[in-house]
Amino acid sequence: xxxxxxxxxxxxxxxxxxxxxxxxxxxxxxxxxxxxxxxxxxxxxxxxxxxxxxxxxxxxxxxxxxxxxxxxxxxxxxxxxxxxxxxxxxxxxxxxxxxxxxxxxxxxxxxxxxxxxxxxxxxxxxxxxxxxxxxxxx
Numbered sequence: 001x002x003x004x005x006x007x008x009x010x011x012x013x014x015x016x017x018x019x020x021x022x023x024x025x026x027x028x029x030x031x032x033x034x035x036x037x038x039x040x041x042x043x044x045x046x047x048x049x050x051x052x053x054x055x056x057x058x059x060x061x062x063x064x065x066x067x068x069x070x071x072x073x074x075x076x077x078x079x080x081x082x083x084x085x086x087x088x089x090x091x092x093x094x095x096x097x098x099x100x101x102x103x104x105x106x107x108x109x110x111x112x113x114x115x116x117x118x119x120x121x122x123x124x125x126x127x128x129x130x131x132x133x134x135x136x137x138x
Contacts, residue, residue: 028079030068030072031058031065031068031069031071031072031074032069032072032074032079034058035054035058035065035069035074035076035079036079036082036083038054038057038058039054039079039080039083040083040087042054043083043084043087043104043105043106044087046104048106049080049106051065051066051076054076081116081119081120081123084105084106084116084120085120087104087105088101088105088117088120091104091105098110098113098114101113102114
């Protein structure tokens with residue numbers, strides 16, 4: 001469903017929030033930042049991102065890259081989901097349909113995209129509740 005609003009102020013607030021989140025995503029450092037950037041570039045160019053291809057581009061073996069990500073508390077799957085979730089928000093603001101978004105994010109069918117979307121949103125809600133709990137316990 002495309003975001004449609006006649007209220008220019010609300011659209012601007014949403015764009016600013018998305019820009020903030022994209023900047024946060026871009027601020028991943030180390031190997032996670034490099035892999036996230038590679039994932040982003042692959043998706044934008046219409047290619048399916050893979051750990052093996054990104055490892056080659058970064059002059060690493062897939063196993064070494066996987067281990068380096070684990071050392072940073074990340075995984076390829078987590079980074080892929082994060083980048084897809086952020087790009088999804090951007091594409092929704094652009095008014096793209098779910099079918100168009102699914103294709104841009106590398107899903108061959110809408111059902112797989114919808115399933116993944118539910119997973120991202122559940123994980124995001126879980127992360128937010130953990131953050132709220134940590135802040136309130138201080």
